[in-house]
Amino acid sequence: MNLNGISKKLQRAIIQTGLIVKVGTTQFYSNEQKRLINVYILSTPVYQPNRKGEWKDRDMDILRTSSQIDIVNCLNDIWKAVK
Known part of the structure; x- marks a missing residue:
């Protein structure tokens, strides 16, 4: 099984316990390596006040890495x- 499938199964299992965990991706171009780099972001929504004192839902990063195996391990x- 690939790492993407494993992370989706773990994510579904964690969500069933009531903890919301999001896995997102973004890319950037590395001039040094002359290629696109994928960055994986593991986050959870939190309720925080903003500058105006209003409470809003925001995503708090748990882990930000370019290694998908680190996401699976986390x-x-x-x-x-949680189990």
């Missing part, structure tokens, strides 16, 4: 903690 650690 999701596995979260799963072990």
Whole structure:
């Protein structure tokens, strides 16, 4: 099974416990390596006040990495903690 499939299964299992965990991606171009780099972001929504004192939902980053195996390992650690 590929890492993307494993991370989706872990994410679904964690969400069923009531903890919302989002996995997002973004890309940037590296002039040094002359290629696009994928960045994976593991986040959870939190309720925080903004500058005006109003409370809003925001995403708090848990992990930001270019390694998908780090995302799978972090999701596995979260799963072990919540089950």
